[in-house]
Amino acid sequence: MDNYPVLIVVAPLLAALLAGFAAWIEERLSYPIALLGLAVSTFAAFEVLMQVIFFGPIRYEMAGWPPPMGIEYRIDLLNAMVLLIVSGIAFLNLLASYESVNQEIGDRTGSFYSIYCLFVTGLLGVTATGDLFNLYVLIEITSLTSYAMVAMGDRDRGALASLNYVFIGVIGASFYLLGVGYLYIQTGSLNMTDVAIILQDYHGSSTVLTAFVLCMVGVWIKMAFFPLHAWLPNAYSYSPVVFLRVVAPLMTKVMIYVMIRLMITVFGFNYIFKTLNFADAVVILATVAIIFGGVMALAQKNLKKMLAYIIISEIGYMVGGVWMGNQLGMTGAILHILNDALMTFAVFLGVGNIIYQLKDVDFSNLGGLFGKMPWTMAGFVLAAFSIIGIPPTCGFFSKWYLIMGAFEKGAYHFAIALIISSLICAVLFFRVFEICFFPSSSQDNKQKDVHAPGKIEEAPVSMLIVSGFVSLSLIVVGLFSGTIVNMIILPFLT
Amino acid sequence: MYWPIDLIVLTFVIFCAIAAIVVKDLLATAILFGAYSFMMCLLWAVMGAVDVAFTEASVGAGVSTVFFVAAIFRTSRRTKD
């Protein structure tokens, strides 16, 4: 079937609308509808990836109009991979979410599923599209849904965090839109490949330079790259956990993808690394981001906040890798999109299970958790190892490529920052493990025998299965990272 | 297009924009914001973007202002700056 590319995006949108219907007519239907939509999307994404791997990039012309005039989907190896990541994670998350949605959202689950699907639609659309303006519209869909979701979580502080997120998000999207405007005035086109061809004659133009800066700043704001990260910790830590589990792994990663796409496809490597010369400055900024995220994470007393700062640090990895401007760094960054999405997802699945039982993830609450929720914690530990970068989990291998890239460029500060960040993550997570492994101090007083086997109070089975599956996939992806690099990333880069 | 019209409207636009954010009453802000939108709409109409102007007239000067007033009705018109 030729329509798989568009089906990836249309299926969740359709599911969102039908779930919106169902919310008013028969609310129980919303969940299966949403699940079905995302399943179709995942399947289509898988098919597309296979097609792209074996038969080369796919172009899909919307409404049958040829590209510069109409909007086209242009799916190559990179976005095929990202599409599968996004749809797969969104589907798995929904699979695990039935109980927690009922617990957290309560009386309006139908609308929640609808908006969830819209969010996923936005992310998928951003990834699939080959049109600069279409990208903007879809970014706005993801943003609007995230504003709503963030405010849904914490009843008290959610709305304020969300409003601040709105301000920053709008600035980011508007900068991007301005950048597109500057590109348009210079080239007269909105199609990425078309723009790229025309741009080759304008490398010296101040308009193009401004367009590039604006696009980058816009995307950086959206991905929370240091020092434009201020919105992220609050927005993430107050949103409902079901949403958190999908926004934390996907949002920033999709924005990294957008950055790579703009850099490779639209502006071109020659322009960025030969004509312009601030790649070094960006790498230094990324280095600072990595260290800053780690240090701030050390200061947190809440698991969600801590993870939010780790995400900021991880963004530094990928931005730095991309701006390294060599094949190794780029490979590392792209591989890290996959790996970071998976491991962030896994770690937040663990957090979700804990929240389902405990309601709160302040460190003071976590004592004795290994005894109470052994399976959840097993998944959490694997994910944490991956974030620290311990082989054979996948996080190690992308870090490997990133450090190699840094060596090749001679950016030793970046390599050192990566190592330090690994160490900081080790400290962070082992602190958590320690708290969870040892019985909490309050229990010490109450219980006489602290070593008595605690009662097991696990999360629902559906959540555990997904969490286990994703955590194991971290190892599998890690072991097959050579295959992934050879099949997807290297053919894309060369 | 006759450029003085353009210039006059532009001046009004900027005047309304500044006024909307400095005035110390949110209801006044709402109305000035409506005026700003309407001026903007005029400007676009002058530039030949009739569709956009139409939309701005119905949205910016119309519905947005209503939302604005509704929100002020439910919150407060007090502002410190």
Add this chain to the structure above:
Amino acid sequence: MQTIISIKPLLAVLVSLFVIPVLISSSGKPNVRESWIFVSGVIKFLIIFSMLPVILQGNQIVLTLFKISPGADIAFRVDALGMLFALVASSLYIITSIYSIGYMRGLNEHGQTRFVSFFALALTATIGAAFSANLLTLYLFYELLSLSTYPLVVHHQDAKSRASGRRYLTFILGTSIGLVLPAMIYCYHATGTLEFAPGGIFSGQLSKPSATVLLLMFVFGFAKSGIMPFHSWLPAAMVAPTPVSALLHAVAVVKVGVFSIIRVVTGIFGVDFLLSFNLGAWVATIASITIVVSSCIALTQDELKRRLAYSTIGQLSYIVLGVALLTPKGMTGGMLHIAMHAFGKITLFFCAGAIFVATGKKYISQMVGIGKAMPITMAAFFMGSLSIIGLPPTGGFISKWYLVLGTLEGDHMILLFVILTSSLLNAAYFMPIFYKAFFCTKEEAMFGAKIVEAPMMCVVPLVITALISFGLFFLPQPFLDLAGLAAKGFLGG
């Protein structure tokens, strides 16, 4: 020399991994669980043992699992050195598993299933490290071992074990991530491969200063070897239950550290390369300092397990020293010491544990006259300490003999002096224990004449290991041959 592709190394590694789910599922039935451990240990040993003849003929067994990137795969290769180490670890695992049954039940410890599961995991990692074909695989199993040991170290879940666990992780993870990882990636970046090759992987990419820095990063980075100043995790880790201290902190974990250093020195840098820059001296110096200092510290320790720990630190540096000599005899002696020290030291730890189980005593000052109460244990203790000091008729003598020959061969008189001095120090910190245990006046004795040996399950293993230590003096062949073979391989024919 032939290269044989076989799945056996993978099986040997995986046996104790696959037994973990079985252990967890039979957590309610201790006897079933314990028999599974025993069975898996025996199977593992048999698989490894079945590869011995092939290796002794000078062949290698290889298996590539996952291709990560060219020159850095997840792959196994069994050679003489790996075989030597795997043989020691897997045979001692069987004995330790018997011992731990007695120890854990004797003390009625909590969380026994968790304990045995992580123990099995740790052994998986140890064998994996022993069979690694390249630095990446080695690093993988090295980290796995660090992490799987953590729950064992903090097994008691009290404040003291928390502090020790922290120190353990800080040193082990900190050095491996902070030093080994960048050094490894730098090597790969410079050469495009991480395979252990007999002559090293460098061919003119490194200047002397950078080679020195890189070597020191590796040597200090593998902090499991207890090289000073990154040694203090080992005494801290003694809060763990004694089977852990015995197998992991006298054999598996620490020897993986030393083993990794040997691999890097011989396989990554290569003997010729190190000789050309005279880098062996650096390593030898560090090792010598560690030997002397740790022996002196051991003299001051009153807690028996801590004294053993400092003794271990010193003995590990013998191995490093032997390899750093870069001479055939020295290397043979160093590698042989892996086996000899293992059997001797594990005996001592078993004894310390048996004393704790039987009497609850931890401090040497409380053990006056214990020889009368626990004659078998203390006899084994004597045998073990002889082996560590390096006196006949024990295996320790042979390895130390080769070490001494090695120093003479390389004409390092200072190092010879170091070895001899530290042997004296060894004697100085072991002999008083033994002396006080048997030869004390009635007034001094803290124990009655009644015999209070530990349970059977504790005593039998320590007798076995003591006898093996003794037997190795007369029959060191398999280990000696393997070590000689390995040294020959590393020195290039």
Add this chain to the structure above:
Amino acid sequence: MTDLLALIVAKYNYWLYVILMMIGLYAMIAKNNLIKKLVGMNIFQTAIILFYISIGYKKNATLPIIENVHGTGGGHIYAIDYINPLPHVLMLTAIVVSVATFGVAMALAVRVYQRYKTLEEDELRMRLSEK
């Protein structure tokens, strides 16, 4: 002098959009009241729309609606006679997006007020630190 004048005539529209945008951005960053910030946000967005519309403008051209469709007029259509329609299309979408954002932001402001009874940022900070 004439050059300068020519430059001003050629570019003043773009400059004015920059000024408007700066006003909006300043309000978003520096204003204390959340609703004022929202107004700033809207000014910012309309400034961008103005920019796009300015791109599309052509001198001596008419609206992008083709005349004489039903008559015999026909003939060839010359692009130079009609104002560029593409920026208009894009900006229709952008306006829709901005009104949607505005609505959601207003809803959020109402929620914030429900909870804290104020929309001033400094007072909100005080409330937050009280807890």
Add this chain to the structure above:
Amino acid sequence: MKFLGFIVVGLAGAILLYGTGDFPDWGDPYSPASLHISKDYIEKALDQTKVPNIVTAVLADYRGFDTMFETAVIFTAGLACFLLLRDFREKKERFYRHTPTGVILHVKAGKKILDGGKEFEYMDKDWVPSDLIIKTVCRILIPFIQIYALYVVAHGDFSPGGGFQGGVIFGSSLILLAISYNLKTLVKRISEKMLGVYAALGVLIYLGIGVICMLMGGQFLDYAKLAPLIPFDSNHIRALGMLGIEIGVGIAVTAVMAIIYINIVSEGRHDEGL
């Protein structure tokens, strides 16, 4: 904060002004933006789509995919306002007016709420009595506004306007009803459920047309493939397709405008407001 604001704004302004340096002159008919694809649009749109309003042609056909997501954005906004504000709890205190006598009852929290009786009329807290003129004028105006809105939707192919503008105007007429009477009147006429369904339905019409094109063997939103379904005017099939989606947009926008207004003005309780 003010200082920081100045710096950031100054920086952004400087970058933007720097970028304008290489702009073509304002209104230059030969600027790249006017030459490349926009030329094709102007010269071919009428031919290819039979829609004289090029803006509509580009909006609904060439870039119809964008517009679909634009509608989805609107739908999202409505959904977001509902999720954020809707409050199903009963209001604590209510006011009722006894119509024959004009006496006002204040029913406090926990007290029984009067219902049903024809003499008692539920009223807003901020009720203002003299609204006869406003009511009458609006009652006359609203139908005209709505007809105008329908015209704008339907005539979007030929003149400025289209689904979005029409929808907003229609939505405004509903809001006007709420303002001139009271919120209850609007909620009674169009229930919340209907608004929710309409909002989804509007986008669904758009999406559905796209999917049907796909099922007919074309690309997504390729209206030309609808020809077999609408046999009577295959020449204008693209224009008809556009009309279809404009209607969808109109429905969705109308519903969403009403949803946003109702939720904001009543803090999500749907009982009283402006």
